[in-house]
Structures are given as structure tokens and as C-alpha cells.
Amino acid sequence: MSVLSRLEAIASKEFKQLARDRVTFGMIVMIPLMQLLLFGYAINTEVRNIPIAIVDQSGSAGARNITEQVRVTQVVEIVDYYATPKEAEEALVAGKVSAVLVLPHNLAQRAASGEPVGQWLVDGSDTMVGSALLALRSMPLQMVAGVPQGAYQGATPSFEVALFFNPERRSEVNIVPGLTAIILTMTLVLFTSAALVRERERGNLELLITTPISPLELMVGKLLPYIVVGLVQVTIILGLGQLVFGVAFQGELLSLAAITLPFIAANLALGLLISTRATTQLQAMQLTFFILMPSILLSGFMFPYAAMPLPAQYIAEVLPATHYMRLIRGVFLRGAETGQLLADTLWLVGFTLVMLVIATKRFRKSLD
């Protein structure tokens, strides 16, 4: 009974402090708001207005038709026309354009037989540009004038898997759930990493450790109020995501809770561990960024996990954010059940327990 009583005492004390600390309280709401708007609007992984040139050797209506269709994608901006591929190549080397579309003499013939209608010459040095144009390669072309209906099916490849859940290629769809992982990592680790350090700096801890409280009671008690904080933030992010970006949540709320609670707990436990190591709040902050940077870069939020080199994948695998990124994208966009994502969920639960045990072991009720 006294265990529960102490847990409740710590948790409610922590909650009162939190509610009265206006800066922290503001951060709980403002960080998700700011981040979501910034990332949602500013980070645009879509590539637009790549400067290209056209070499139209056929001079046919079909060629003009295709050129027009490429132009309206807005992925490219036609800045020049050349007579021969050689001139175009020179412009490419000079950096005047990033790509050239060559439409050959026998365009109508190729279209009729279902062969590729033209060739892209692409400056591959910018991978983002490269992949954007690679996507154009499989662009479904409308009927070319003079070619009978249905004859052109072969040159229009089917959908790519990457487009499957995001047919409009909108980056917000991927960014909103991903941001949940990043914002929770940022705020929750930061809050709890400062939690014990602050008490130590202010001298509260010296009094607290002369009481019969056990380290585990102290740890868990401190963690409980922040679970509520985490849930509030998730609600803000997903609610705003729907409101502002129209990214609708398609899964089960229960599944969302089942994957989010272990992730919140994992971050809080990680923060507590930092708190037992850091001696000042500044140190706690620095250690938090040490966790935060790889979480942003390696978790699959910025770059696809599968495209990373193996060592980076190993590091990513240790970070709770990586696991949650997989979980939330699964639950959020594909409406996957928690059962299908059990491994990652269990990993988060395990991570939480391990961190808690280490933090508890590291926390000594002495000033030595």
C-alpha cells in the first residue's frame, strides 16, 4: 500500500510542478505545433521545377503532345530546345539543364509498337533530381495522336510500390506520422532527462534520499505524469495533421494506443537514464541531443531505412524512434493491426524495462 501511496505522491507532485511551470507547459503544446507546421510545409521531399531541355527530332504532333504532358507534371521546367542530342549533352555537361528528353524521329512508330517513346539524359549527381526523373520514366502517357486506342499500353508501366499508399506523392502523408516519433523523442527525453538533475541541482534530492522512498518508486512516479503529456502531444499532432494537412488516421485507435504507450514509456525511461548520468541540466540537454540527432536522421524519418548502409541500420535498430516509425506508419497509413507489428511493440516494452532497471541501479540513495 505504501508503495502505491508513494508513487501517487511523486506523480501528483510532479504533475503540479509541471502544470505550474509555464515554460515547460508551453513547450508541451508549442513544440508539436511548431514542428508540425514547419516540417509539414517546409520539408518537401517532392522535387519540382527541374530545368530540362527537349530535343524533338520527330517534329510531330505526338512529340508536342508528350512534351506538354511532361511539362504539366510540374516536376520539370522546360528551359530550352535543342536540335541535336549532341548540343543537349553539352548543355547538360555545362550544368545549364539537369536533364534532357530526346524524342527520336521514329516516335510514332515506337509508340505504335509499345516501345519507350523517348530517352531521358539525366544528370545523376543530385540523387533527389535523379530519382524524381526516374519516376517520370514510368509516367503514364496519354494517347499520342495518330496512334490507335490501346496500342500504347506496353510503354506505360504499372504503379510502383512506393506510390501505393501515397498515390498523390504527397510528403505530408509520410511526414505527419513520422513527426509523431520525432516530437515525442525530443520532448519526452528532454523532460525526464532534466527531472532528476533539477532536483539534484536545487537540493531537493538531498532531502528526498533521507526518506524511505525506493529508487524504483521515484523513477516510476516521475515517469507517470509524462505519459499523459505524451498522449496529449500525440493527440495534438494527429489532430492538427488531419485539420491542416488532411492526413486522416485510418487505423484502429486501440492499435494506436497499444504502440504509442510503449514508445512514450521507452523515451521517458531513456530520459531518466540520462538523468542519472548528467550532473547539470545543461549536460542533460546535451545528452538528449545526442539521442535526438540519430533519431531524426536514422529512424527512417528523413531517409528510407532500407537505403541506409548496414552500420547505420544497426544504430537505427537501437533507437526507439526507428521501431515506432515502422509501427506508426503501419497503423496510421495502412491500418495494420498491432498483432502484425508485435515484434516492434515488444521491442519497445523490453527497451523500457531495461532502461528502467539500469536507471534504478544507477541511482544511489547517497551523495558519494
Place this chain on the structure above:
Amino acid sequence: MTEPAIRARALSRHFGEVIAVDGVDLDVPSGEIYGFLGPNGSGKTTIIRMLCGLLTPTAGEVSVLKLNIPAEAEALRRKIGYMTQKFSLYDELTVAENMMFMARVHGLSRGAARTRIKQLLDRYGLTAMRDRFAGAMSGGQRQRLALAVATLHSPTVLFLDEPTSAVDPENRRDFWEKLFDLSDAGTTILVSTHYMDEAERCHQLAILETGHLRKHGTPRTLMAELDGRVIEISGPNLRQVKEQAMQLPEVQSAAQQGLQLRILLRAAARDPIAGLRAQLGDGALRYAVTKPSLEDVFVASTHGGDGG
């Protein structure tokens, strides 16, 4: 006499190269107010922390209430109250919230805590400010709150580390009244201070300097030991007389107090005035043997007097 409440033998604590406490023996009788008198850096806080089990001694033995410290520190925590030197309650919680928090941490049930808090608020004159934030209180109010919190779970032993350093004399008097109430009820109190007037109120006293326990006993005994060693001189040119007196080998210290020059001799002499008069001259100076004060005891038992 019964078993002492606190007992330490050859207690030492090093922090790297620094020796903070060096071979201290200590016996604090049950139910007494025992004072630690010493300047900053004399090891008062370090000793108290070791006695509470917060610091592990480098060497030596400690037992508090027959419990071996630090091995049995956890069992001791239910029986001691600790008032830290720096205010260590939560500024952003109210008086009542701080007390409820600490009561619950000590394992009191909500109902028992409520009764106890009401009682303590009343006893320490805090009822009117029960909803005031601790951060918005004066030094004297904070200190009463800290004492109330330290006694929430009715501890047998209280450790008070410089409890009155941020408190005006009026509040200090009141505070000591509360300490005597607690002592009267059987609580053993160990209190550190650097105020002479406070030290004089203690049942017993230990004088500490640079980690050593220089002297201990009741204030009365300690002062009586100096009988015949304190002489007051009054007259003209006291600054000059002081310079002369400091040169004399038998003088341990000389300090001016208003119109008097207070001389502390290294040893009691049969006729101390005659000796001094012979060397400092008669002239207009008047000599008188006076009653030793606790400050004299402090100066006599530390090296503080050597340099003047």
C-alpha cells in the same frame, strides 16, 4: 547513562586529496540537543551526512540508534528527520502540498497525514500560510516549514544543518523554543551552527575545525575551563596595546570589543593581571579578570587565535 543515540569512532572522510573529516569520535546522548560549532569548511555538514547515511565514511564506525551506518541506513531513514543547510523543499508547491508530499513519501496514509499536518501547521504557526507557495516565503517561514517537514513522521533523531543561517534573531529565538519542546518530548537533536549564542543553548557542544573535533562538553564546563585566562583591559590607545599584547608569548589572542581589549592567555596563571601589567605598562590602563565566553572557548580550542 544509557546507550548514546549517536556514536562515531575514528570517523574520517576524504574527498580526493582533501581530508574533510579526520578521526572524529562522537557520543551524542539520547534526548539531548547536541551542537556542532565551527566555521565553514570545518566538516560539520560532512559529518552530519555520514551520520544520516548519505555519505560513506572513508574510515571509522558509525552507529545511530544502534543501527550500523551506512549498512543499515535504509532502516534508519524511518527514524530520522533531516533539515538540509539549503532549503530543499519545492518552491512551486504550497506549504500544505509540500507537507502532504513528504508525509506520503514517508508512508503516512492520507488520513493520518492530514491530521498530522494540521497539528504541525498549528504548532509552527503556518496555518495562515498553508496555501502560500514555499518559494514566496521569508527565511524564517521556510525554516519553520522545513522543521515541520523534518518532524512529520515523528523521528527519534533530528539532524539540523545550520538551520538558522537565513533567519533573523527574533525568529531564531522562537526556533530554539521549538527545539527545546522537541527535546523535552524525547527527540535527540544534532544541530550545527556558527553562531555563538546558539551554541550556548545546546546541552552539549563539539567544537570543530578543519575536520577535527577540537573540544567537547557542556557549554558551562567548556567556559569554566578557561577561568583565569580571560582579562579585559580598558583605557587609551587600545589599538597600540593590542599590538604589544600580541607579541607576548603567553597571549593566545587579543581582540577589541568596544571600549575593552579582551586578552586570552595560553594558560591560567596564579596572578594573570600582574604578569600582563608588568609587560604592557600601567599608565592609564585598567585590568580586570573576566568571565570566559563561548567565543573565548572557540578561540582557545582552535588555531583561530594564533594570527590575531
